[in-house]
Amino acid sequence: MKEDCNNQNPTCRLNTCLFFSSTKLAREFSKIGEEAFKHIGLSPSLAMLIYVLNLTDEIQQKELGERLYLTPSTITRFIEKLTYKGLVAKRSEGKNVFVSTTEQGKSLQGEIVLAWNTLHILYDGILTEEESKQFINISNKLLEKLGK
Numbered sequence: 001m002k003e004d005c006n007n008q009n010p011t012c013r014l015n016t017c018l019f020f021s022s023t024k025l026a027r028e029f030s031k032i033g034e035e036a037f038k039h040i041g042l043s044p045s046l047a048m049l050i051y052v053l054n055l056t057d058e059i060q061q062k063e064l065g066e067r068l069y070l071t072p073s074t075i076t077r078f079i080e081k082l083t084y085k086g087l088v089a090k091r092s093e094g095k096n097v098f099v100s101t102t103e104q105g106k107s108l109q110g111e112i113v114l115a116w117n118t119l120h121i122l123y124d125g126i127l128t129e130e131e132s133k134q135f136i137n138i139s140n141k142l143l144e145k146l147g148k
Contacts, residue, residue, distance in 0.1 A: 029123075036119035040111050044119070045070075047112045049078055050087060053101045054109045061090065061097040069143070 014020045033044035040047055045068075052067060053059065065075035079099055082088035087105035091098050127135060 032122050033119055036122060037112075037115045040108060040115055042108075044115075046078055046082060047108075047115060049075075050082065050101060050105050050108055051112045051116070053088065053099060054106055054112075056100075058098045058100040061099050064099055 030044075037044045037047050042050070049064070049068060052064065061075055061079060062072070065072055068075070070078070079088055079090060079097075082105070083090060087102055087108065089100050089102050
């Protein structure tokens with residue numbers, strides 16, 4: 001988006017930059033997410049990983065990373081943290097690593113869903129339902145196009 005901005009006004013230039021605006025928004029959402037999930041003792045990203053794992057019996061680590069849009073090194077680091085906490089178990093079969101939740105990890109599902117609902121409540125009402133759908137659609141379009 002190009003707007004008539006004076007080169008001497010850096011705030012104007014930043015606020016018309018998609019990268020800057022989306023990064024700024026991501027930081028604000030992260031703060032809200034951390035608040036919603038802090039009582040579980042997990043970051044929102046780790047909690048979402050457990051949530052997805054709890055919906056499957058077992059999944060390949062690579063596929064889990066793809067579903068959560070995480071790089072291989074990040075998913076490996078997350079799995080190591082959760083294994084150390086006793087929430088996740090992993091097993092190797094040749095070159096493939098399979099991941100599943102432990103009973104302790106499964107027991108967190110209700111708290112994760114409550115935290116997720118709390119997160120939605122914290123930002124509910126900022127956008128209309130239609131605006132939220134449009135924002136998600138535009139975000140998904142950007143992710144699809146940029147990921148190629």
